[in-house]
Amino acid sequence: MNVMTSIDSSLYLQNRPLERVPSPELGKDEFLQILMTQLQNQDPTSPMDESQFISQMSTFSQLEQTMNMANSIEKLVQQQNVSPILQYSHMIGKEVTYNTYDEETGEVVDSISGVIKAVSQDEGRAVMMLENETKIYADSIVELRNPEAGSDSEGSD
Template identity: 45%
Template sequence: MITMTKIDPSLYLPQQPTRGSTSSTLDKDDFLKILMTQLQTQDPMNPMEDKEFISQMASFSSLEQMMNMTQAMEKMADSQTFVPVVQYSSLIGKEVSYPVEGDSETEMGVVAAVSQKDGETWLEMEDGTQVDVQSVLRISQLSTE
């Protein structure tokens, strides 16, 4: 009679603890560590050839330039958050009509300022009323009566 032993589930591969970095991307520090390890553990009788070393340094330089470009693009994207304020600044001094909350009527007012809060653009009327730019129904030149 053959007896079968049970396999401990903790020995399965998915159950094993991960070692090292849990990140799936390499950055320039990781690249430098790999390069330094490669230089330290090379065979003294058969050292890395100049061409190979220059190629790896060029790859490192390219990686660093791409990372700098990525950071510059992120900064540029962050600076784009004020575009709506500039876009709607032409409404300053104009008369706009907007719905009154909880009422079916509209009200008119002159735009004194444009601001942005929590990703939304607001118009501030001369009387202090705050109006969401998305709720503006009509824009006209200030009537001089």
């Protein structure tokens, strides 16, 4: 039988982190832990002042509400990153007008209208497929209307 008479410090000292990196954030778990430690170690003959305790609980409540609000805002931001297909799908069946441009001068050559039959995406941009099989980018649309409203000649030159 082998009896250990001394502890080899190299076995446990090598495995510990060389430097403790403190967290810059104080979360609700850490706050509760500090509060509980404070309550456990208070002097029974001189307990914590009620107003001090209420102040700390109020601080904890504010911290929790702030964290909940931050989580809600983060979820809202994530929901705003909606696919262009979903973002523009309400335009299917609508009549649009878009401009065509002269490649050399950049001037408007013509305004063309068509009804959107499908929406897709190309490199994060919404692409509208018109009934005449023309594909246009959503940002090139200059007017959007219901097809039945397009029969009026209002606004035409």
